[in-house]
Amino acid sequence: MKHMENVLPDIPPRGIVWKLGWRSGLLQALFSPGRMQGVGFGWAVLPVILRWSRGEEDMKQRLFRHFTFFNANPYLGSIVMGSVARMEAEGQGDAVPGVKQRFSTITGALGDRLFWAHLRPMLLGLAVLLLATIPQDEIRVSIILFSLLFLFGMVNWSFRFAGVLYGWRYGYITPLRMARWPLQKFVNPMATVGALVSGLLLSSTFLVSDSNIPIPVHPSLGLLLIILVAFGKKLSPVLRFVVVWIIALLTMLYL
């Protein structure tokens, strides 16, 4: 294995960050149960393969390495790309499959908790709370929705582009570095805000401002039914919707 670690700078060549960063957004464009994000990943690192391949046979080997099974959290995929790009540039391609496998586990553990389970629900909950409780006019609604897009966009795109730099900087030791991320420090405050938002949102449903509705009969009755029926035991998504829709219909017809 050829090591050129000292030769490569800590910043990737011009254009690589941009190309890998935006291509990481299409990681799931051809998602399949067999290879998961494999094709998306292979396509995303094509600029790297084209840049550092030496001859057709070498290129074929590199392509085969990357168009295989791959699964990672889509928001952290760019870190894997940056790391793999450095390994390909250093001629450590043979170690790539093992490192990618390690990345699958670590990005799944970190990214799923950070993005899917905490950041996105928390921001959406906050947006719904504001939209459902403040008086609605075009300007307020636009500001709330724009802030939602802006805040999440900042995090999303920062991870996508800075992820390439991070992965490139640490190369094949990136999974080890990521394992030491203080995830709990970020996740705990988000979960606390999420819990507070869900409490506020639930309590806001008791305070119906419309004077035509017999307060608090309909909200409390509805809530009681929902709590008993929908959350007494785990319901399928279909059944959950059907139950609530029917309660809403009955409330409309008889209250």
Add this chain to the structure above:
Amino acid sequence: MESFGWIWLVAALLVILAELDSTAAFQTMLGQPVVIGTLTGSLFGNWQAGLAAGIMLQLFWIDHLPLGGRIPPHLGIGGFTAALVASAVSSNLFPYTGWPLLYGILWGAATAFLGGYLTRILRNINDRLMPIVDLAVEECDTKKLSRFIWLGILNHSVLAIVAGWIPARIAVSLWPLITRIPVVFQKAESHLPIELFVAVGALSLARLHVTRSRTLIFAAPLFFVLLFLILQSINLEGS
């Protein structure tokens, strides 16, 4: 609602945007029901109805996370359809009452499930493309490999039209028939209890974030509101 061709054309672009944003491309928040619902509602001249539909669906299944290839109901498509139907039919007969919203939400949920089901089928179709991908790799044909990504984007766009746009058109054209049902006329001024949907959403969010150590944070607002309601009812009785 006058169904001008260009409005439906822009609506098709919006549902494609919502579908792509959900899984295939970039995963920003554009495809979320509150955002896509408000945009769709604005397009059809009633952003309030679009926003209301978005709020109702946004948190409803938020505890079903798309982890490890799992496919929850497709909120992007569902939010779009619900908002389009609610806003397109609400100015038709009973402006801004519960019926258009309830009707839109029903279609929104149906298309959310349809979207999830079709996504599963699409992924299985993608699996069948893999031998062709391998052939392109064997030939080192990088242009062909790039085309697979754009084919994926195209497939998702078709899915968006089939699962969201076509059902929305059907729903809007069926609305005049719905309004012939006598009870719809009799209860024309009925108010849809949006709070029921929001409450389920709040509980779904709570299932994600409320642990034993955060029970107090979750319960405190409820406690104060209940106290307020009790005091209010005592005051009313007293006066």
